[in-house]
Amino acid sequence: MRWNTAEYAGWGRALRAEGELARPERRSVLGAALAEGLTPAIGNRRSYGDACLNSGGRAVDMSRLDRFLGFDPETGMLTVEAGLSLGEIVAVMAPRGWLPAAMPGTGFATVGGSVAHDVHGKNHHGAGTFGQHVSALTLINGQGEQRVTQDSELFRATMGGLGQTGVITSAELKLARCKGDIVTVTERRAEGLDEHLALLDGSEATYSVGWIDATAKGTAMGRGILEEAETGAGLVPPMKRSKTVPMDAPGFALSSPVVRLFNAAYYRRVPARGRSMVKPLGEFFFPLDRIHDWNRLYGKRGFHQFQCVVPLAEAEALREMLRRISDAGLASPLAVLKRMGSGRAGFMSFPMEGYTLAVDFPARPGAADLIRGLEDITAEAGGRIYLAKDSLGSPNRVRAMYPELDAWREAVQMADPGGALATDLVRRLRLRDKV
Amino acid sequence: MSETWIILGATSSMARVFIRELAGRGDALLLAGRNMDDLKSLAQDCRLRGAAQAEAVGFDARKPGGFAALLKTAQEAPGVLNAAVFVGSMPDQAEIDADPSLVDGTVTDSFTGPARFLQMLAPELETRGKGTIVGVGSVAGDRGRLANYVYGAAKAGLATYLSGLRNRLGRSGVHVMTVKPGPVDTAMTWGLGPQPFMTTPEAVARDILKGIRKKRNVLYTAGIYRIVMLVIRLIPEPVFKKLSI
Structure with a gap:
């Protein structure tokens, strides 16, 4: 097996690692690479922090193990290799009337990564997480290769399990029916936080998400645009051509006045009475995928994403967070507010019933302190931060937020007693250390 | 009416992405290569992506005895028949320097093996009076260089062969x-x-499909290599022989 020594990073690029990477293109080559020693697996590196990093060690890049292995058109059961991206599943299956039952905001996420973070999407309030629609998967770990099914502890430890139970090689997914490959989207303005939450609470749409202007202050604080959507059949408007960000942007590109102006214009682009339109599926589910390498807009220092969920009764905690964010003047245009259901598939899954807020911050002075403050508020509210996004959390804080950590650790200990699968995130948060 | 494609070296990184494009538009595929397990999972992948038909067939450039069986399968395909050649091997030049017998295998994999098969296929295509052959060579064939001149020589042979075949079949x-x-x-x-101007298998597949549509004769991908190689070919030999590029 040829190992490539490289520097690599997660999507946020604020944390980096140097280590040896292999990228097998066939199942037999993966076996050969792991025979040299079990190593963590990484996919398209769309998690933001250090969940996909193994500094000083090895990792296997799974992105070329991306084959469709089987499909039953009667039941919608799809078996795929773990390196296949969700966007590719959408491209192939949507025209036949099937979609992944849960999809995150990027189609570049792989199936393996979606399992390892038990990802959620714009339909989480109704459909739950990605892992809730996985019926079985194949793992390679210290005990060799095995098929793991829903009823086991190992399965629950694998869903959202940060890759610590083994290298996920394939998964059996229960797809959801869709009418076709377009969505009808309704957009309406929410003038402040209270209205925004009320609109989210009242939404009966299958897919719903709020874009939030995290720079707005005073009565406008929490304003944004609620997007609600249903899949449909009909003529597909042409997908706009994708573009690539050719280089790291200079620091002023996302400076406070620029973001404020952009957000105000973005808010007003939707008329006050709202509007409905038809979009290709990909444009609604993966809005940023058409701008390749958009993370370079944050410059070479990269950025952090903060994402928390707080219980429904803790709207005041959100208000306090938004106040601090708008005062700090660090937010980027990318901020999302969504109502979550209670669905989760594993011990370490992120969701709980409540509101989730996600905001990007360029890695500038002050960002880390701001984010730690937001984590304090989250903890006090009985909420949780999302490990797929995290780059700044501390061991004690995270331990308190994930009450099933001990059950997870026990299962992980059995699957990988030598700790060969540990990643930078696992070490930073000491997730596998016994307290 | 969907077309049929014979793909030699179907499990290679570049072939796999090209094949997926063909599968997506509903073509029939004869996937030829050495590892039957890999070919079978690739065939299944292609069927699920929409290929009208996808079949794994054995092809080893070093075992021409098996060529006839593949040719026979191809001859049974109705309608437009096409072929794409992705086979080749590139041992480290230092390994070849240490073991000159590796020259034979490299030349067979990258040139004489596929050329012999195309030679057998040519009359069939002439009879049908249509179809496309895509031969994947390399910029390494444009000038012999220190780093990989045996591989380059094999690819140069393939390029010259394809030029003649184009002359004949056109x-x-x-x-x-x-x-x-x-x-x-x-x-x-x-x-x-x-590597300078490194491109992706996805971009290569797109370029090949576009090249087929436009009936290009010689296609460089990434396109910048047309200029890069022009410059490299223009360097006078007395100078070139002292360079290590």
């Missing part, structure tokens, strides 16, 4: 396109460090 309506990729992000280049 007369009966069959198009032959020579593809010359520069560095592509594949298993072959993994771990070799950063």
Whole structure:
């Protein structure tokens, strides 16, 4: 097996690692690479922090193990290799009337990564997480290769399990029916936080998400645009051509006045009475995928994403967070507010019933302190931060937020007693250390 | 009416992405290569992506005894028949220097094996009076260089062969396109460090499909390599022989 020594990073690029990477293109080559020693697996590196990093060690890049292995058109059961991206599943299956039952905001996420973070999407309030629609998967770990099914502890430890139970090689997914490959989207303005939450609470749409202007202050604080959507059949408007960000942007590109102006214009682009339109599926589910390498807009220092969920009764905690964010003047245009259901598939899954807020911050002075403050508020509210996004959390804080950590650790200990699968995130948060 | 494609070296990084495009538009595929397990999972992948038909068939450039069986399968395909050649091997030049017998295998894999099969296939395409042959060579064939001149010599042979085949088959309506990729992000280049103007298998597949539509004769991908190689070919030999590029 040829190992490539490289520097690599997660999507946020604020944390980096140097280590040896292999990228097998066939199942037999993966076996050969792991025979040299079990190593963590990484996919398209769309998690933001250090969940996909193994500094000083090895990792296997799974992105070329991306084959469709089987499909039953009667039941919608799809078996795929773990390196296949969700966007590719959408491209192939949507025209036949099937979609992944849960999809995150990027189609570049792989199936393996979606399992390892038990990802959620714009339909989480109704459909739950990605892992809730996985019926079985194949793992390679210290005990060799095995098929793991829903009823086991190992399965629950694998869903959202940060890759610590083994290298996920394939998964059996229960797809959801869709009418076709377009969505009808309704957009309406929410003038402040209270209205925004009320609109989210009242939404009966299958897919719903709020874009939030995290720079707005005073009565406008929490304003944004609620997007609600249903899949449909009909003529597909042409997908706009994708573009690539050719280089790291200079620091002023996302400076406070620029973001404020952009957000105000973005808010007003939707008329006050709202509007409905038809979009290709990909444009609604993966809005940023058409701008390749958009993370370079944050410059070479990269950025952090903060994402928390707080219980429904803790709207005041959100208000306090938004106040601090708008005062700090660090937010980027990318901020999302969504109502979550209670669905989760594993011990370490992120969701709980409540509101989730996600905001990007360029890695500038002050960002880390701001984010730690937001984590304090989250903890006090009985909420949780999302490990797929995290780059700044501390061991004690995270331990308190994930009450099933001990059950997870026990299962992980059995699957990988030598700790060969540990990643930078696992070490930073000491997730596998016994307290 | 869907077309049929014979793909030699179907499990290579570059072939796999090209094949998926063909599968997506509903073509029938004869996937030829050495590892039957890999070919079978690739065939299944292609069927699920929409291929009208996808069949795994054995092909080893070093065992021409098996060529007839593949040819017979191809002859049974109705309608337009096409072929794409992705086979080749690139041992480290230092390994070849240490063991000159590796020259034979390299030349067979990259040139004489596929050329012999295409030679057998040519009359069939002439009879049908249409179809396309895509031959994947390499920019390494444009000039012999220190780093990989045996591989380069084999690819140069393939390019010259394809040029002649184009001359012959063009007369009966069959198009032959020579593809010359520069560095592509594949298993072959993994771990070799950063390469100038490296492109992706996805971009190469798109370029090939576009080249077929436009009936290009010689296609460089990434396109910048047309200029890069022009410059490299223009360097006078007395100067070139002292360079290590």
